Amino acid sequence: MSRRTLESTEWERLAKEAEFDARKMALLLSISERQLQRLFKQKFADTPSRWLHGLQCRLARQLISQGYSTKAAAAEMGFSSGSHMCHQFKRFFGSSPQNFAPMSEALLKLSAAE
Numbered sequence: 001m002s003r004r005t006l007e008s009t010e011w012e013r014l015a016k017e018a019e020f021d022a023r024k025m026a027l028l029l030s031i032s033e034r035q036l037q038r039l040f041k042q043k044f045a046d047t048p049s050r051w052l053h054g055l056q057c058r059l060a061r062q063l064i065s066q067g068y069s070t071k072a073a074a075a076e077m078g079f080s081s082g083s084h085m086c087h088q089f090k091r092f093f094g095s096s097p098q099n100f101a102p103m104s105e106a107l108l109k110l111s112a113a114e
Contacts, residue, residue, distance in 0.1 A: 012055060019078050020056045022048035057092040060085060064100045073097065 006014070018024035025048065026036040033048075040048045056077050063073040074085035089097045 012059075015052055015055050018052075020052045022052060025052070053088055054092055057085075057089050060089065060097065061093070061100050064097050065102060067102055070097045 014025060014028060018028055022036060023033060026033045029036065031039070036048050040046055040051055044051050046054075056079070060073045060077045060079070063076055064070065068076065070086065071082040074082040077085070079085035079088070086097060089095075093100075
């Protein structure tokens with residue numbers, strides 16, 4: 001790993017390249033998993049796994065808000081299944097992915113206006 005600090009966009013690119021897997025990320029950086037844990041504790045105040053799952057869910061939410069189906073977003077973001085993504089999504093955001101779909105947002109606005 002170079003001595004310079006990686007920017008957030010570089011961390012995201014690296015996470016995608018590592019398929020949101022902490023072990024693969026450590027290999028790409030040529031550091032040990034333990035060193036990656038130390039680095040994440042210092043940089044993000046989080047574990048690599050939690051940060052990666054959070055990023056994966058945030059990126060899936062972006063896809064869903066652009067009109068992707070839950071199943072398509074799950075496949076695009078490398079979740080093992082749509083139900084696995086829904087479970088992780090609920091843990092991270094406290095609600096299901098469908099709440100972020102464009103049609104859901106329009107319905108919420110309509111019901112709030114009434």
